[in-house]
Amino acid sequence: MTTSxxxxxxxxxxxxxxVAATTSALNMFGANSYLDTLVKExxxxxxxxxxxxxxxxxxxCAAWTYTDEEGAIKKIIGNENDPHCxxxxxxxxxxxxxxxxxxxxxxxxxxxxxxNGEQTFREASWEEALDLIALKFKNIKETYGPEAFAxxxxxxxxxxxxxxxxxxxxxxxxxxxxxxxxxxRETGFALTFxxxxxxxxxxxxxxxxxxxxxxxxxxxxxxxxxxxxxxDAIDNGxxxxxxxxxxxxxxxxxxxxxxxxxxxxxxxxxxxxNVLIEEDIYDKExxxxxxxxxxxxxxxxxxFTPEWAYGITGIKPNEIRETARTMAxxxxxxxxxxxxxxxxxxxxxxxxxxMAMLNALLGSWGRRGGFYFKESIKVPKFPHPPxxxxxxxxxxxxxKYPLAxxxxxxxxxxxxxxxxxxxxxxxxxxxxxxNITKSIPNKKLLEEAIEALEFMVVIDTMPMDVTGYADVVLxxxxxxxxxxxxxxxxxxxxxxxxxxxxxxxxxDSKPVWWMAKQIGERLGLGEYFNYNDFKEVIDWQLKQMxxxxxxxxxxxxxxxxxxxxxLYINEDETYVFPTISGKIELYSQELKDLGFDAMxxxxxxxxxxxxxxxxxxxxxxxxxxxxxxNNPNLNDLxxxxxxxVNPKVARILGIKTGQAVWLRNQDDVISSFSIKVRVTERVRxxxxxxxxxxxxxxxxxxxxxxxxxxxTELISKVAIDPIMGGTGMxxxxxxxxxxxxxxxxxx
Amino acid sequence: xxxxxxxxxxxxxGCSDCVVACQTENDVPVGYCRDWITETVNxxxxxxxxxxxSERCNHCDNAPCVRCCPTGASHQLDNGIVLVTGDECxxxxxxxxxCPYDARYQHPDGYVDKCxxxxxxxxxxxxxxxxxxxxxxxxxxxxxxxxxSEVSQLLKNRxxxxxxxxxxxxxxxxxxx
Numbered sequence: 001m002t003t004s005x006x007x008x009x010x011x012x013x014x015x016x017x018x019v020a021a022t023t024s025a026l027n028m029f030g031a032n033s034y035l036d037t038l039v040k041e042x043x044x045x046x047x048x049x050x051x052x053x054x055x056x057x058x059x060x061c062a063a064w065t066y067t068d069e070e071g072a073i074k075k076i077i078g079n080e081n082d083p084h085c086x087x088x089x090x091x092x093x094x095x096x097x098x099x100x101x102x103x104x105x106x107x108x109x110x111x112x113x114x115x116n117g118e119q120t121f122r123e124a125s126w127e128e129a130l131d132l133i134a135l136k137f138k139n140i141k142e143t144y145g146p147e148a149f150a151x152x153x154x155x156x157x158x159x160x161x162x163x164x165x166x167x168x169x170x171x172x173x174x175x176x177x178x179x180x181x182x183x184x185r186e187t188g189f190a191l192t193f194x195x196x197x198x199x200x201x202x203x204x205x206x207x208x209x210x211x212x213x214x215x216x217x218x219x220x221x222x223x224x225x226x227x228x229x230x231x232d233a234i235d236n237g238x239x240x241x242x243x244x245x246x247x248x249x250x251x252x253x254x255x256x257x258x259x260x261x262x263x264x265x266x267x268x269x270x271x272x273x274n275v276l277i278e279e280d281i282y283d284k285e286x287x288x289x290x291x292x293x294x295x296x297x298x299x300x301x302x303x304f305t306p307e308w309a310y311g312i313t314g315i316k317p318n319e320i321r322e323t324a325r326t327m328a329x330x331x332x333x334x335x336x337x338x339x340x341x342x343x344x345x346x347x348x349x350x351x352x353x354x355m356a357m358l359n360a361l362l363g364s365w366g367r368r369g370g371f372y373f374k375e376s377i378k379v380p381k382f383p384h385p386p387x388x389x390x391x392x393x394x395x396x397x398x399x400k401y402p403l404a405x406x407x408x409x410x411x412x413x414x415x416x417x418x419x420x421x422x423x424x425x426x427x428x429x430x431x432x433x434x435n436i437t438k439s440i441p442n443k444k445l446l447e448e449a450i451e452a453l454e455f456m457v458v459i460d461t462m463p464m465d466v467t468g469y470a471d472v473v474l475x476x477x478x479x480x481x482x483x484x485x486x487x488x489x490x491x492x493x494x495x496x497x498x499x500x501x502x503x504x505x506x507x508d509s510k511p512v513w514w515m516a517k518q519i520g521e522r523l524g525l526g527e528y529f530n531y532n533d534f535k536e537v538i539d540w541q542l543k544q545m546x547x548x549x550x551x552x553x554x555x556x557x558x559x560x561x562x563x564x565x566x567l568y569i570n571e572d573e574t575y576v577f578p579t580i581s582g583k584i585e586l587y588s589q590e591l592k593d594l595g596f597d598a599m600x601x602x603x604x605x606x607x608x609x610x611x612x613x614x615x616x617x618x619x620x621x622x623x624x625x626x627x628x629x630n631n632p633n634l635n636d637l638x639x640x641x642x643x644x645v646n647p648k649v650a651r652i653l654g655i656k657t658g659q660a661v662w663l664r665n666q667d668d669v670i671s672s673f674s675i676k677v678r679v680t681e682r683v684r685x686x687x688x689x690x691x692x693x694x695x696x697x698x699x700x701x702x703x704x705x706x707x708x709x710x711x712t713e714l715i716s717k718v719a720i721d722p723i724m725g726g727t728g729m730x731x732x733x734x735x736x737x738x739x740x741x742x743x744x745x746x747x
Numbered sequence: 748x749x750x751x752x753x754x755x756x757x758x759x760x761g762c763s764d765c766v767v768a769c770q771t772e773n774d775v776p777v778g779y780c781r782d783w784i785t786e787t788v789n790x791x792x793x794x795x796x797x798x799x800x801s802e803r804c805n806h807c808d809n810a811p812c813v814r815c816c817p818t819g820a821s822h823q824l825d826n827g828i829v830l831v832t833g834d835e836c837x838x839x840x841x842x843x844x845x846c847p848y849d850a851r852y853q854h855p856d857g858y859v860d861k862c863x864x865x866x867x868x869x870x871x872x873x874x875x876x877x878x879x880x881x882x883x884x885x886x887x888x889x890x891x892x893x894x895x896s897e898v899s900q901l902l903k904n905r906x907x908x909x910x911x912x913x914x915x916x917x918x919x920x921x922x923x924x
Binding site: 074075076077078085088089090091094095097098219220222224227228230231232234235247249251252253257259621622632633634636637638646647680681682683684685 | 797
């Protein structure tokens with residue numbers, strides 16, 4: 001074997017020094033006059049405000065960036081007319097200033113080079129970096145066809161690059177947001193109701209009487225409008241039922257917390273369906289009018305009694321009955337929340353289907369306080385020549401998984417590993433806005449794939465771990481420094497929001513729309529980028545929609561009236577569901593025809609062997625995945641993750657809160673760094689828990705480097721969902737090591 | 748006029764947005780804070796209680812920090828807000844020691860700093876930054892002397908507590924429980 005060409009590079013010193021320190025606190029004393037009436041108003045008179053929508057997570061809340069007289073960014077405040085945030089950002093949105101201020105940002109393009117036999121990066125001009133990338137695009141196309149160049153993306157930059165890739169002739173595009181996150185629920189709900197859940201989820205939490213969370217930890221995930229609506233629901237006296245082996249924040253707000261044994265959720269939900277049907281408390285009218293396959297379902301779930309589920313889930317039969325009755329009493333204003341990160345055990349689209357079917361029995365889809373019919377407004381396409389038709393793309397790469405509706409990132413990576421039966425060889429890759437070292441399980445696969453690539457480009461604002469594998473790194477400017485595509489949101493009412501730069505890009509960073517255009521022009525695809533500045537595109541689109549950039553710069557968000565019909569099912573009419581039959585599919589002929597269970601079944605999943613604990617992971621409200629760990633403001637709130645350990649376990653192992661430990665998983669993978677123990681009653685004795693997104697290995701992330709454990713590196717065992725290719729990641733078991741396993745080993 | 752803050756612990760998720768909003772609004776240097784989140788867990792699995800809450804200066808009616816300040820830099824306004832005049836503060840730290848809530852810190856510029864209830868915003872008719880951003884809307888602010896104010900009504904109709912009442916400081920940040 002040849003020496004590794006793509007050895008991970010810890011990015012070497014870059015140009016440009018730090019930014020000016022924060023100014024000292026204002027002293028505004030002396031004044032004694034206060035207004036009696038407090039008016040809610042965000043405008044600070046001396047500040048200029050520029051509209052944007054947030055890019056710290058995928059919720060894309062519209063906001064105002066406030067700059068002072070010197071043009072320095074002071075704060076970011078939510079846009080009051082935005083249905084994603086109702087004028088209130090979450091800590092990450094408020095802390096978005098840190099993304100701009102972070103001294104560790106990528107500052108110039110970087111090109112991999114070898115100095116004295118050592119691989120390193122050297123600073124390069126945009127001209128040189130873009131020329132090199134364009135040359136590689138040409139070479140790949142000539143040698144293998146354009147399909148061999150893959151794009152892995154996340155967030156707003158993805159759209160510009162998707163356009164570039166399609167113009168170039170490649171549809172080999174995927175994002176971890178699908179098969180590593182919410183894919184299964186889209187498949188499960190589409191199979192049942194005919195439509196995706198989508199983002200934001202059309203959950204009518206504001207008006208619900210009963211919110212059921214199954215492993216979903218709203219409040220720790222700061223999906224802004226949902227957190228806000230959950231708070232409203234608490235005010236309105238709604239009942240919250242949380243099913244979670246961990247006592248989550250949401251569990252603490254719940255009337256019922258069901259501390260379920262991990263990996264048994266389907267059994268609980270089958271028992272709930274059993275109770276609803278056996279006790280005749282399901283929505284009979286709704287089911288008779290709208291559902292197919294009720295009799296099959298009744299027959300199917302008759303065996304799944306609460307007593308049966310008790311033995312599996314550990315939830316007492318009376319609790320199962322009581323919670324089912326609570327849901328029925330609230331119906332149809334009840335929500336079995338579809339969740340978001342739902343790739344757990346490999347039977348995830350079936351679990352999502354169980355959730356969808358429960359919603360159906362409760363009559364909540366298309367009902368007030370259940371799920372509303374979302375609507376968005378179409379943003380007209382800026383004119384460009386038609387795209388080429390690639391010979392193969394994400395669909396073919398994922399063809400093993402019949403109901404995959406988007407590219408499966410792990411399958412695209414597998415396609416990069418040369419083998420005789422690989423029909424779709426991926427040879428080059430661009431990764432933008434996603435740190436795949438922390439979003440893709442099975443590090444071995446990732447490294448093998450990257451090693452085999454002929455060329456890899458990474459675009460990011462930060463020197464994330466993934467940049468260390470690149471041949472060329474391009475520094476993207478932050479969302480506060482650029483124009484971007486119009487955010488068209490699906491909500492109760494359609495709305496749009498714009499992103500306008502509040503400041504010039506710092507350092508030598510650039511917006512991705514500019515990079516895409518530069519590469520496109522070098523490839524002779526200039527007619528696909530028929531503008532000098534992306535704001536021309538936005539202005540043209542807005543004018544087609546009856547607005548303009550000038551107007552949007554003043555208001556930031558524009559709301560439109562609904563055109564698709566009422567928010568809920570009109571009870572006087574018969575709604576036609578967008579399924580093949582026009583009805584809710586309780587029994588799925590489609591799944592049956594594909595060789596899968598037409599109705600969900602409980603499957604027993606592996607359990608941790610003695611001395612091992614199930615590795616569970618989740619979110620902290622002040623961080624987004626791994627991308628915010630180095631943000632100075634957000635790092636200040638939470639610098640590292642900790643390992644939640646039940647006191648019983650802590651006693652057995654003799655470990656204490658604050659003690660540093662390492663983890664080894666069932667495949668002998670040892671964590672790169674240590675993690676501090678947090679002994680807490682909030683976690684079960686058979687599992688441990690940590691917040692995802694820490695344990696960065698890139699030294700140039702000066703705040704985040706070496707802090708905590710990267711849960712993803714311990715996820716070497718993946719249970720693939722045969723229906724849509726999702727990568728189940730909750731079946732990994734770890735043991736706790738108290739002595740440094742890396743002693744005398746350089747890491 | 749008696750300004751007070753009321754925080755609903757039944758709604759707070761402990762996200763720390765109040766902390767960041769305060770930092771950006773008041774130019775609090777990274778690494779310092781005027782408000783913070785506490786988490787209290789009681790009970791044993793699976794009978795557990797969790798309380799999350801946002802804490803800050805309690806703008807006490809009987810403020811030990813004001814009484815112990817040798818220069819008068821720590822002072823209280825008629826509306827109850829306790830402030831520190833930066834250029835009168837000698838940074839002796841007596842107030843930091845006297846505060847039962849650990850609400851004060853020494854700013855890198857030498858003076859003692861803490862929550863001001865964002866009184867510069869109140870002048871403009873705006874709510875304190877933390878209250879205005881909170882995604883759970885668990886924080887309320889207003890005048891306790893006005894019986895019809897939201898804060899007065901909440902304290903009239905809901906169960907509440909204050910922090911360290913035994914210290915006798917008469918704190919003016921109330922927690923709904």
